[in-house]
Amino acid sequence: MGGLARVWSVAVDGVDGVPVEIEAAIGGGMPGVHLLGLPDASLQESKDRVRSAVVHSGRNWPNERIILALSPATLRKTGSGFDTALACAVLAAAGGVRRDRLDGTALLGELALDGRIRPVRGVLPCLLAARAAGLARVVVPMAALPEAALVDGLEVYGADSLSDVLAWLDGDLGLDRPEPAPAGPDRPEMPELADVVGQPDARRALEIAAAGGHHMLMVGPPGTGKTMLAQRIVGLLPELNRTEALQLAGIRSVAGRLGTDAPLSTLAPFVAPHHSASAAALLGGGSRIARPGAVSLAHKGVLFVDETPHWSAHLLDALRTPLEEGEVRLARAEGTVRYPARFQLVLAANPCPCAPANDRDCICPVSVRRRYFGRLSGPLLDRVDLRVKMHPVTVLGAGTDEPGECTAVVRKRVLDARDTAAQRWSGHGWRCNADVPGTVLRTRFALPPPVVEPLTSRMEAGELSARGADRALRVAWTLADLAGAERPDRTMVTEALFYRERSET
Known part of the structure; x- marks a missing residue:
C-alpha cells in the first residue's frame, strides 16, 4: 500500500x-x-x-x-x-x-x-x-x-x-538551539584620515563623496595617497541599519563569505578587487549557478577600483548598469538571477603608464597617455561626480603643513550632512543626494537661473552633458548640507564643477 x-x-x-x-x-x-x-x-x-x-x-x-x-x-x-x-x-x-x-x-x-x-x-x-x-x-x-x-x-x-x-x-532526542546572537562589538578602529599628508583637494572631495554618496576618481603619481584615501572613506560613512546589514549578510552567505565567529556587521563594506579579476569575479557568475561578485559584496558600501586603466575596457563599461540601476542581472540556462549592487565607486589611476614621481620625468607620448586613459570610456566618466588631481608630497610641504583633520571630526560633519539630506528626501524614499533623480532637482527643487548659470553656459558650449549637469547639482546640494545652508548658491555650483573637471582625463 x-x-x-x-x-x-x-x-x-x-x-x-x-x-x-x-x-x-x-x-x-x-x-x-x-x-x-x-x-x-x-x-x-x-x-x-x-x-x-x-x-x-x-x-x-x-x-x-x-x-x-x-x-x-x-x-x-x-x-x-x-x-x-x-x-x-x-x-x-x-x-x-x-x-x-x-x-x-x-x-x-x-x-x-x-x-x-x-x-x-x-x-x-x-x-x-x-x-x-x-x-x-x-x-x-x-x-x-x-x-x-x-x-x-x-x-x-x-x-x-x-x-x-x-x-x-520521533521525540527521542532534542536538537541544539542557537545561542543568542552576540551584541555587536564597538565600532572597530578605522584607518585614520589624519595620516594622509597634504592633498587638501582630495581630502575635501573624499568628505563630499562620503556625505552625498557620490562616485569619485583620483588621478596622481604613485605614492601620493590614492589608496590611503580610498581606504579611509569607510570610516566616514554611516553604519548600516539592521535591514541593510541582514541584506548584506545574505549576499555574503550566498557567496560563502559570511563568517561564523562574528555577529551581524553594521560596517559599510569596502571591496577592492585586483585589476586581473574576471567578469565573474567582478559582476558575479560561474558555471550553472551564478554567484555574487565584487559589486554585490560591496552593496551599501564602497567598490575601490585601483589602477583603473589596467582594467579591461569591457569590465569597466560593465559597471555602468549597476551604477545606474543598483543591481546586477545574470542570465544563465537555468534562468536569470538578480543581485543587489548599490555601491559607491571610487577609482584611482596613475596619470600615464610610466608613472613618474612628477610630470617633468614623463617619457610617454601624448598618444600613449590618451590610449592609457581610453579604457575609461566617456559614459563611465560621465557617471563619476568628483574628479581629483593629486600632486606629489614634498618633504618641505610635509614638514610645514598643519596636520589634517582626524576621522572623527570629518565623520561628524558627514553624518550631520547625511541626516539633513535624509530629512529633506524622506517623503520621497531617498536617503542621500546621490539617489535623487535629476528631474526632481530641475523641477520641484529647481535653483534660480543665476545660481545654475555655470552649468548652463558649459552645456551650451558642449562641455557638459545633461547627466553631468544633474550630477553636479547633486554635489552642490551635498556642499550645501555640509555648510548647513538651506539651498546651494552659485559658489557651491561652481565648486561642484571644479571637482568634476579636476583631473587629467
Whole structure:
C-alpha cells in the first residue's frame, strides 16, 4: 500500500529564499526514484546520497517506486541543500518516521553517504524566507547555527546527522538551539584620515563623496595617497541599519563569505578587487549557478577600483548598469538571477603608464597617455561626480603643513550632512543626494537661473552633458548640507564643477 507525505525546504533564487514544498509518493510501479520539479544535476545526484544516508542511519529504504515532486515546479532547483528534506519525506511516506513535527518545519542541509549533514550556502536568506512564509521551525546543519542566530521569530535547530534529525522527529532526542546572537562589538578602529599628508583637494572631495554618496576618481603619481584615501572613506560613512546589514549578510552567505565567529556587521563594506579579476569575479557568475561578485559584496558600501586603466575596457563599461540601476542581472540556462549592487565607486589611476614621481620625468607620448586613459570610456566618466588631481608630497610641504583633520571630526560633519539630506528626501524614499533623480532637482527643487548659470553656459558650449549637469547639482546640494545652508548658491555650483573637471582625463 502506497504512502504520501509532505515536507518543506527552501531554495535560493539570487539572494532571496523561496519556500519549496516536497511531496513524496511511494508505490504504484517498478522500484526507483523519480525527481520532478526542474532539478539540476547536483539535485539529481541526491537520490544516491539520500538512499545511502538513510541506510547508514539505521533505517530501511523502501524498495518501491518513489516519486519526489518539488513545488513550485517552474522554479529551477539547484544545489544539494534539499537532501535532508528529501530523506525525511521518503521515510515519512513509508511510515518510518512521525509526521507531526514535519508540519510547519523546513529542513536544510546536504547529506554525506554516512548520514552526516554538511553545511550549504545561503542559510540566512533561507531562514528569512521561511519566516516570511509562516513556517514555525527550521532544521539547519550544526555549522550554520551561528548564522541562524541572526534571525529571530523562528525556532531554529541544528543537527550533525540525519539520525539525529530522525530521532528528533520521533521525540527521542532534542536538537541544539542557537545561542543568542552576540551584541555587536564597538565600532572597530578605522584607518585614520589624519595620516594622509597634504592633498587638501582630495581630502575635501573624499568628505563630499562620503556625505552625498557620490562616485569619485583620483588621478596622481604613485605614492601620493590614492589608496590611503580610498581606504579611509569607510570610516566616514554611516553604519548600516539592521535591514541593510541582514541584506548584506545574505549576499555574503550566498557567496560563502559570511563568517561564523562574528555577529551581524553594521560596517559599510569596502571591496577592492585586483585589476586581473574576471567578469565573474567582478559582476558575479560561474558555471550553472551564478554567484555574487565584487559589486554585490560591496552593496551599501564602497567598490575601490585601483589602477583603473589596467582594467579591461569591457569590465569597466560593465559597471555602468549597476551604477545606474543598483543591481546586477545574470542570465544563465537555468534562468536569470538578480543581485543587489548599490555601491559607491571610487577609482584611482596613475596619470600615464610610466608613472613618474612628477610630470617633468614623463617619457610617454601624448598618444600613449590618451590610449592609457581610453579604457575609461566617456559614459563611465560621465557617471563619476568628483574628479581629483593629486600632486606629489614634498618633504618641505610635509614638514610645514598643519596636520589634517582626524576621522572623527570629518565623520561628524558627514553624518550631520547625511541626516539633513535624509530629512529633506524622506517623503520621497531617498536617503542621500546621490539617489535623487535629476528631474526632481530641475523641477520641484529647481535653483534660480543665476545660481545654475555655470552649468548652463558649459552645456551650451558642449562641455557638459545633461547627466553631468544633474550630477553636479547633486554635489552642490551635498556642499550645501555640509555648510548647513538651506539651498546651494552659485559658489557651491561652481565648486561642484571644479571637482568634476579636476583631473587629467
